[in-house]
Amino acid sequence: MYNATVARLTYRGLLGRRRAFILFALPALLLVISAALRMLTGADDQTATDVLGGFALAxxxxxxxxxxxxxxIGPEIDDGSVVYLLAKPVKRPTIIFTKLVVAVGVTAAFSALPTLMAGFLLNGNSQQIAVAYAVAAAVASVAYSAIFLLLGTITRHAVVAGLVYALVWESLFGNLIPGARTLSVQQWALALAQKIAGEGAITSEVGLTQGLVLLVGVTVAATWYAGRKLRTLTLAGEE
Structure with a gap:
C-alpha cells in the first residue's frame, strides 16, 4: 500500500521553496509568541491553553x-503531470495512501512538535497541557491531511477551499457557534487532549468516543473518496 517512489516525489514537491516557507513560518511564529509571553507573564496554565488552543490547534x-x-496531489493535477504518475504500474489506492502518509507526516512534524515545544515554553507542561495539545495536533493532522488531500483531487481551487474551511469553519465557527463545534476536527481532537490533561485544564464539546469515531470516520471516508476520484480521473484520461 506504500510506494517509496511516489513518497519521494511527494516530499520533494511539498518541501519546495514556497511551501517550505509557510511550513516553517507558522511554527516559528508560535514559538516566538510563546517565548515572549513566558518572558512577560511567566508560566501560566491559562495562557498556555489560550495560545495552544486558540492559535496552534485552531x-x-x-x-x-x-x-x-x-x-x-493538487499541483500534479493542475499542471497535468499526474498523467505520468497514473501511467506507472502503481495501484490508485496505493498512490492516495502514500500521499496521505506523506501529508500526515509533514503536517504532524510541523505542527505537533512545535506545539509541544511551545507548551513547554509557556508553562513547562504543567497539567500535561503541552503533551495534550501536541497529541491533539498529531491526531488532527491525520484528519486534516485526508480532508485536504480529497479537496486536491476534486477541485482546482483546493487551496482556496481549504483556506476557507480552515479559517472560517475551524477557526471562526468552530470556536464561536455551539452547533458547529461538534462538526469541527479541532473539537474532536480536543476530546483526546481533555482526557490527557489535568482535570478542567482543557474542555471539548464532544466526548472522547464520539471524537475518535468521527476522526477515524472522516479520515477513512475522505481517503476512500479521494481514491475513487483518482480512478475517475484515470478513466477520463483513457477515454
Missing part, C-alpha cells in the same frame, strides 16, 4: 494541513 494545524494536504 489556526496553525489546519493551515499547515492545507499546505501539505492539497500540495500532496
Amino acid at each position: 489556526t496553525m494545524v489546519p493551515l499547515i494541513g492545507v499546505v501539505a494536504g492539497t500540495g500532496a
Whole structure:
C-alpha cells in the first residue's frame, strides 16, 4: 500500500521553496509568541491553553494541513503531470495512501512538535497541557491531511477551499457557534487532549468516543473518496 517512489516525489514537491516557507513560518511564529509571553507573564496554565488552543490547534494545524494536504496531489493535477504518475504500474489506492502518509507526516512534524515545544515554553507542561495539545495536533493532522488531500483531487481551487474551511469553519465557527463545534476536527481532537490533561485544564464539546469515531470516520471516508476520484480521473484520461 506504500510506494517509496511516489513518497519521494511527494516530499520533494511539498518541501519546495514556497511551501517550505509557510511550513516553517507558522511554527516559528508560535514559538516566538510563546517565548515572549513566558518572558512577560511567566508560566501560566491559562495562557498556555489560550495560545495552544486558540492559535496552534485552531489556526496553525489546519493551515499547515492545507499546505501539505492539497500540495500532496493538487499541483500534479493542475499542471497535468499526474498523467505520468497514473501511467506507472502503481495501484490508485496505493498512490492516495502514500500521499496521505506523506501529508500526515509533514503536517504532524510541523505542527505537533512545535506545539509541544511551545507548551513547554509557556508553562513547562504543567497539567500535561503541552503533551495534550501536541497529541491533539498529531491526531488532527491525520484528519486534516485526508480532508485536504480529497479537496486536491476534486477541485482546482483546493487551496482556496481549504483556506476557507480552515479559517472560517475551524477557526471562526468552530470556536464561536455551539452547533458547529461538534462538526469541527479541532473539537474532536480536543476530546483526546481533555482526557490527557489535568482535570478542567482543557474542555471539548464532544466526548472522547464520539471524537475518535468521527476522526477515524472522516479520515477513512475522505481517503476512500479521494481514491475513487483518482480512478475517475484515470478513466477520463483513457477515454
